[in-house]
Amino acid sequence: MAKIMRILAITNQKGGVGKTTTCVNLAASLAAAGSQVLLIDLDPQGNATTGSGIDKASLKYTVYHVLIGEKTIRDVIQTSEKSMFDIVPANRDLAGAEVELVNEIGRETRLKYAISALKNTYDYVLLDCPPALNLVTVNALTAANAVMIPMQCEYYALEGLTDLVNTIKKVRTHLNSNLEIEGLLRTMFDNRNMLAQQVSAQLESHFGDKVYRTVIPRNIRLAEAPSYGLPVLEYDRASKGAQAYVELANEIISKSKKRR
Ligand code: ATP
Numbered sequence: 001m002a003k004i005m006r007i008l009a010i011t012n013q014k015g016g017v018g019k020t021t022t023c024v025n026l027a028a029s030l031a032a033a034g035s036q037v038l039l040i041d042l043d044p045q046g047n048a049t050t051g052s053g054i055d056k057a058s059l060k061y062t063v064y065h066v067l068i069g070e071k072t073i074r075d076v077i078q079t080s081e082k083s084m085f086d087i088v089p090a091n092r093d094l095a096g097a098e099v100e101l102v103n104e105i106g107r108e109t110r111l112k113y114a115i116s117a118l119k120n121t122y123d124y125v126l127l128d129c130p131p132a133l134n135l136v137t138v139n140a141l142t143a144a145n146a147v148m149i150p151m152q153c154e155y156y157a158l159e160g161l162t163d164l165v166n167t168i169k170k171v172r173t174h175l176n177s178n179l180e181i182e183g184l185l186r187t188m189f190d191n192r193n194m195l196a197q198q199v200s201a202q203l204e205s206h207f208g209d210k211v212y213r214t215v216i217p218r219n220i221r222l223a224e225a226p227s228y229g230l231p232v233l234e235y236d237r238a239s240k241g242a243q244a245y246v247e248l249a250n251e252i253i254s255k256s257k258k259r260r
């Protein structure tokens with residue numbers, strides 16, 4: 001069967017909700033399940049790059065050079081030996097892209113165009129978005145088939161969702177009419193926290209099967225793994241965090257199969 005590449009934008013303009021942790025660990029879990037995976041770091045913080053075991057300071061070319069049209073995506077793909085998936089790295093250079101692209105033609109479609117050169121080399125392309133609804137995030141939403149929204153089950157979580165959903169609607173109208181919401185992912189979940197339980201129940205009643213059944217628990221191993229440049233699957237395979245991301249990968253793979 002010919003490969004159909006599934007491009008997922010992992011996004012939430014709220015900072016620190018688990019976007020990067022989800023990208024790196026989902027990439028590793030999908031790869032462990034036999035998928036070909038490319039992770040594209042779209043954040044000048046370069047956390048997905050570091051977390052995948054790549055030294056972001058030593059990079060000559062990054063996703064920035066792809067967006068400004070200086071390099072093709074194949075020129076900058078790195079194979080992370082430790083992680084079993086490929087990565088397009090980022091570092092602080094990317095912070096300049098926003099300003100440099102502002103008057104360029106096709107500024108919102110740069111990433112989509114770059115990814116199209118990959119044909120169907122990968123099963124999954126994961127886009128790690130920055131915590132902002134900026135031009136880079138719009139590029140991700142324009143290139144993606146679907147959006148995954150990691151969120152913490154806390155009081156303000158739903159408020160931020162409105163802005164994101166409005167941006168998704170605008171992108172659908174002007175740039176990418178096929179963009180779907182693939183799912184909302186509950187992250188850093190603490191079962192003993194009553195408020196978290198309430199917000200979680202609200203999410204389920206509001207968004208139904210758009211909420212992934214898999215819940216990512218708060219787990220110290222997930223926070224420790226990036227300092228070793230490893231996905232948690234390599235760092236502590238038996239941990240609750242690793243198991244949760246394996247379960248999420250399975251849920252996503254079975255959703256992909258149903259779609260066909
Ligand atoms: P940013 O918006 O800055 O890009 P982010 O949404 O990508 O942040 P992460 O960097 O993935 O969020 O996570 C924020 C912090 O929380 C990190 O220190 C990470 O290690 C930690 N963390 C993420 N998920 C979990 C979890 N399930 N359990 C414990 N710690 C977690």
Ligand code: MG
Pocket residue numbers: 019020021043047129
């Ligand atoms: Mg991040």
